Amino acid sequence: MYVMESPPGAETVINGKRYLYFCGVSYHGLHGHPDIIRTASEALAKYGMNPATTRAGFGNNPPTLELERRAAEFFGEEKALYFISGYLAPMMLVRGLAPRFDVVFVDEFSHYCVRDAAQLSGKPTVGFRHRDAEDLARKMADNLRSGQRPLVLSDAVFPTFGPIPPVPAYLELAESRDGIVVLDDAHGVGVLGANGRGVCEHLGLASDRLYFCATMSKAFGALGGIIPGTTAFIEQLRRTTMIPNAASGPDVAATAAGVKGLEILSTHPEMRERLRANATSLRDGLRKLGFDTGTSPTPIVAWTLNDEERMKTIQAELLERGIAIAHFKYVGAPPGGVLRAVVFSTHTQNHLDRLLDALREVL
Secondary structure, eight states: OOOOOOOOOEEETTTTEEEEEEOOOOTTGGOHHHHHHHHHHHHHHHHHHHHHBBTTTOOOOOHHHHHHHHHHHHOOOEEEEEEEOOHHHHHHHHHTTTTSSSSEEEEEOOOOOHHHHHHHTSSSSSEEEEOOOOHHHHHHHHHHHHTOOOEEEEEOOOTTTOOOOOOHHHHHHHTTTOOOOEEEEETTTSSSSTTOOOOHHTTTTTOOOOOEEESSSTTTTOOOOEEEOOOHHHHHHHHHHHHHHHHHOOOOHHHHHHHHHHHHHHHHHHHHHHHHHHHHHHHHHHHHHHHHOOOOOOSSEEOOOOOHHHHHHHHHHHTTTTEOOEOOOTTTTTTTTTTEEETTTTTTTTHHHHHHHHHHOOO
């Protein structure tokens, strides 16, 4: 068992030893940022752990309202809804949009929370091949009766290999059937796009048939789910989904951390630029070692070998050298798993070179 004994960052203490760390999803190392820790501590001392009641009654507090205000500003939207867990975000979004679709079409390699959202929609659900717009078109033709509207449901960035789906093609197909597209952009927000608004901004897409949700637990160094949108849509979600009305309000320290994380990423675009440069550098270095790491602009860099035991050995030998990468069996991975390195904006070129040099030694 691995036990993390420091905040996740470019260097992280695990089982009592400091490692050069290429795991997890703290894309900017904000989970241990001193300003975030201080802000969270001050809010905790002032407001307690959480409001211990729902937001439908007395459960609103200044950090929660401020996070929603700042999130709306960050994403360039009128409003945002914040709640306790990013895992619940696709479920809330699908539930709120239920009157607008009749059949769900979900990418077969979508994250567990996305597939849970599809199943919990209570409507017919059809899987389509991973990132395959042609297969989606065939599945729509085979499964939609006259007048039925599709919901196309997918990750915006897939967590194992980090690719982006062909969202423009999905949107065109949905529009042709009076449907909608919903993306879980957990790994894109704070990372992609000119303003860090995620995959839709990265692709230059905007449509009243395109919706996304995200999490504060990755790039922003906090915790909880976030859905941005128009005032009318966010108020509809507040009325029609039970989590804001029936669950206790979010953790105060995490909420305050999210406020500060949004502020930091809003005022320091160079962090995203450094992250993208680091991702490109690592991907290029691994390619020179003979690994196929794809061309995604995301900081998730994964590759696979035919021999699972060899991958386990490589991970173990890197750990002996003080470098942590993941041997990863997760959604979308082949049976033997993958080797996966996640780069942060806080990694230096020396960090990347150490990883590449160590890999060269153990191959």
